[in-house]
Amino acid sequence: SYVLTQPPSVSVAPGETARVPCGGDNIGSKSVHWYQHRPGQAPVLVIYYRSDRPSGIPERFSGSNSGNTATLTISRVEAGDEADYYCQVWDSTHDHPVFGGGTKLTVL
Amino acid sequence: EVQLLESGGGLVQPGGSLRLSCAASGFTFNSYAMTWVRRAPGKGLEWVSSISRNGGKSSYADSVRGRFTISRDNTKNTLFLQMDSLRAEDTAFYYCAKDLGGGGSLIFDYWGQGALVTVSS
Numbered sequence: 001s002y003v004l005t006q007p008p009s010v011s012v013a014p015g016e017t018a019r020v021p022c023g024g025d026n027i028g029s030k031s032v033h034w035y036q037h038r039p040g041q042a043p044v045l046v047i048y049y050r051s052d053r054p055s056g057i058p059e060r061f062s063g064s065n066s067g068n069t070a071t072l073t074i075s076r077v078e079a080g081d082e083a084d085y086y087c088q089v090w091d092s093t094h095d096h097p098v099f100g101g102g103t104k105l106t107v108l
Numbered sequence: 109e110v111q112l113l114e115s116g117g118g119l120v121q122p123g124g125s126l127r128l129s130c131a132a133s134g135f136t137f138n139s140y141a142m143t144w145v146r147r148a149p150g151k152g153l154e155w156v157s158s159i160s161r162n163g164g165k166s167s168y169a170d171s172v173r174g175r176f177t178i179s180r181d182n183t184k185n186t187l188f189l190q191m192d193s194l195r196a197e198d199t200a201f202y203y204c205a206k207d208l209g210g211g212g213s214l215i216f217d218y219w220g221q222g223a224l225v226t227v228s229s
Contacts, residue, residue, distance in 0.1 A: 033215050035153070042112075042219040043145075043153065048208065054217060086153050090214050096167055097143075097214045102152035 002091040004100035011106040012077050020072040020103045022087030030089045032070040034063060037102075038083045046085075047072060074105070082107045110134040110218045112204050117223030124194050128223055130187040130204030138162070138182040141212040144189050146200040147222075156202070157189065160212060172198075194227045201225075 005023040012018040022032065034047040045054050047063040050070070060075045074081055087100040116128040130142070144156040157178040159166045166178050177190040187204050202223050205216035 035216070037147075037153070042221050043203065043205075043216075044219070045208070045215065045217050048215050048217075084152075088153075088215075096158070096169065097155045099145075099153040099155065 001094055002089065002098050004087055004089065004098055006085075006087060006100040006103045008101070009104045009106060011108055012074075013108045014077055014079060016077055018074040018077050018081070018105055020074075020085050020087075020105065022070040022072070022100050023068055024070070024089065025068065027068055027070050027089065028066045030065075032063065032065050033088045034061075034072045035086045035088065036081075036083045037086065043086075077105075077107055079107050081105060110206065112206065112218060112220035114202065114204055114220045114223035117202065117225045119226045119228065120194055121229050122195060122227055124227070125190070125192045126194065126225060128189040128191065128202055128204075128225070130189075130220055132185045132187065132204075132206070135206065135218075137180075137185040139210050141207040141210075141214075142180060142187045143205045143207065143214070143216060144178060144187075144202055145205055145216070145219075146198075146202045148197070148200040151200075154200075158207075158212070158214065159187070161210065191225070194225075196227050199225060199227045 035043045037043040051063040084102045091098045111133045113131045143158040159178045175193045179188045204220045206218040208215040208217040
């Protein structure tokens with residue numbers, strides 16, 4: 001199965017920029033999607049097809065993807081952005097979705 | 109407004125069974141593939157199973173294949189997950205999720221709040 005690797009945690013001060021990496025073999029050739037999951041709440045799609053945002057998601061959220069790393073970037077971080085963030089791709093070999101292990105974003 | 113509401117979770121002994129339901133509203137249910145995703149305590153999101161718009165095609169994670177069965181009733185706008193031969197490692201919140209595109213994009217644009225399944229003696 002295709003493996004996605006994320007750091008367990010990322011910390012950032014309010015107003016700064018957070019970057020959450022997602023590593024995978026030649027992930028730059030895949031469409032990467034990102035979800036935000038706050039404890040006790042439903043997960044939320046924040047980025048799809050690398051850099052598209054669903055309606056209601058602030059422009060502060062953006063995505064990039066090249067080589068072996070995709071990155072979720074959150075600009076001007078707010079306290080409300082504190083959550084777990086997951087990358088996801090479609091594993092074409094096994095025909096099913098795969099999630100990264102998740103990164104806990106802490107706003108200092 | 110899209111709404112997904114899971115039910116049917118609870119405490120079950122190892123080897124037992126549970127059936128989860130997900131009541132959908134706010135969209136044309138039979139136009140979208142649907143998926144179950146779970147999150148175990150202290151762990152990340154894990155894809156469990158997906159089903160096509162008309163129910164004719166389904167797929168499963170290796171960890172649940174042969175024990176879980178996904179189905180849907182398009183007349184009642186409801187998704188199901190029948191879970192048999194449950195194990196302690198199946199303990200998790202189970203979320204139903206709607207597919208972004210009608211053709212089964214495997215991108216999940218709406219999720220339910222989750223149903224807790226606890227497998228313990």
